[in-house]
C-alpha cells in the first residue's frame with residue numbers, strides 16, 4: 001500500500017476497504033480511481049507544504065494529502081488506515097504552525113484540515129461549511145480546520161465573539177484545542193479548551209462521535225489538550241460572549257521583578273470577584289535587549305513613540321519587565337473608561353513615568369500579531385527557523401527562574417520576544433489531557449525566538465537551541481518543576497515523565513480510541529502498531 005502511494009504521485013481515490021491489491025490494480029499512474037469517494041492528492045505542492053511547519057526545524061514528506069470536504073471524508077480515510085492489513089498513519093494538519101513537526105508524517109497521509117476561508121490557503125473543491133452562530137444559545141459551531149480569525153469574523157457579524165484567545169489568530173481551532181489555546185484572557189476564562197461545549201471527533205478507528213461533558217466524556221476530555229492522539233476534531237462548539245467594540249490597551253514598565261509579578265498576580269486574583277472591576281487581558285514580557293524596546297508582536301512602541309531602556313532605568317542596562325493589560329468597552333460606555341482604567345492602575349506599582357496607552361477596535365487588538373507577521377514577511381524574517389521554548393513555571397519558583405534565566409544565562413540578545421504571564425489553575429479542567437504545574441498559579445514563559453543567519457553566532461539556530469537546553473538544565477538543577485507547553489520529546493520515557501500521574505490515563509485513552517497508534521505520529525509519543 002505504501003509503495004503504491006509513493007508511485008501514484010497523481011490523484012488517487014481510496015475506498016472504505018483500502019487494500020493494497022485495490023490500489024495495485026490501478027496500475028500506479030492513473031489519475032483517479034472511484035472506490036469509496038475519498039480523493040487524495042499527491043500533487044507535489046501539496047506534499048511540499050504538508051512537509052513543513054512554522055518551526056522549520058524538521059521536514060517529513062507524506063505519501064499523500066487529503067483535503068476533506070466533510071467529517072465523513074475524514075472518517076473514511078481513517079477507517080481505511082485502521083482496517084488496512086498494513087496500517088498507515090494519518091495526521092491532521094491545521095495551519096501547520098507547530099514548531100517540531102507535530103502535524104507531519106512520512107509514512108502516511110496528512111489530512112489538511114485548514115485551507116480555505118479568509119485566513120487559509122485557497123483550494124478548489126467542496127469545503128466544509130462556514131461557522132454557524134447560535135445567537136440565543138451563545139455558541140458557534142465550527143469546522144475543526146477553521147482558523148480563529150475566520151471564527152472571529154463570523155461571530156462578529158452577530159455581535160458576539162469567543163471569550164478565550166491565542167495571541168495570534170491564524171491558527172486552526174483543532175490545532176489550538178489539541179494543545180490548550182492561551183492568551184491574556186486565560187486567567188479569567190481559562191484556556192480555549194475550557195470554553196468548548198461539544199466536539200465531533202473521528203477516532204483512530206474511523207468512527208465519528210459527538211462528545212461533551214454529558215456524552216462520551218472520556219473522549220471529550222481526552223481530545224482537549226490531547227495533542228491529536230485520540231481523534232480528529234471535525235466540529236467544535238465554542239462558547240461566545242457579547243463582543244466588545246473597543247479596547248484600551250496599556251503597557252507599563254517595571255525594573256523590579258517582584259513588583260511586576262506581584263501586580264500580575266494581584267490582577268489575576270480578581271477573576272474570583274465577579275463584580276470587581278478588572279482588566280480583561282493580563283500579559284507581560286521581559287526586555288533584556290539593549291537599545292530600543294523592540295517587540296515584533298505589535299507596533300505598540302512605534303517609531304513615533306520610541307522608548308529607550310536607558311531613559312527608564314538610568315542606563316544601568318538591567319532587565320525591564322513590561323505589564324500589558326487591556327480593558328474592553330462598548331462605545332456607549334466610552335465616557336467612563338478613563339476613570340475605570342485609572343482606578344485600576346492606581347493599585348499597581350510600575351514606574352510612574354512609563355505608561356503607554358493606545359485605543360483601538362476590538363478586532364484590531366485581537367489580530368495584532370498578524371500586522372507584525374506581514375512586516376516580518378516583507379523583510380524575509382518570517383520563514384526562518386523558530387527554536388521556541390514554552391514553559392509553564394510554578395509561581396513559587398518564578399523569582400528563581402528570573403534570576404537564573406532572565407538575569408542569568410539569557411544574555412542581552414534574545415532573538416525574539418519573551419512573554420511572561422500568570423494563570424489560575426482552577427480555570428483548567430483537570431480531566432483534560434493537558435498537564436500544568438502542581439500549584440494554584442503558574443506562569444507561561446514563552447521564548448519566541450527566530451534563528452537568523454546574519455553572521456553573528458548569537459542568532460544562530462545552534463546557539464539558540466543550546467541556550468534552550470541550558471535553560472532546561474538550569475531548571476532541572478535548581479529543582480524548578482516546569483512543564484512544557486506545546487511539548488516536544490523524542491522518547492516515550494520523556495513523555496511519561498511529562499505526563500507524570502496522567503500518563504496511565506493518557507495511555508489507556510490511546511488504547512481505546514487509537515489502538516493502532518496511527519494518529520498524529522509527528523508528536524512521537526507512540527509507535528504505530530502493525
Ligand code: FAD
Pocket residue numbers: 053054091092093094095096097098099102103113144145165166167168171172173174175176178179180181182183227228229231232233234486520522523
Ligand atoms: P498544527 O501545527 O497544524 O497541528 C498541531 C497538532 O495538532 C498536530 O499534532 C496535529 O496533528 C494536531 N491537530 C491539528 N488539527 C487537528 C484537529 N482538527 N483535530 C485533532 N488534532 C489536530 N498557542 C497558544 O496557546 N497561544 C498563543 O498565543 C500562540 N501564539 C502562537 C503564535 C504563532 C506565530 C505560532 C506559530 C504559534 C502560536 N501558538 C500559540 C501555538 C499554536 O497554538 C500551536 O502550535 C497550534 O498547534 C497551532 O495550530 P495549527 O492549526 O497550526 O496546528
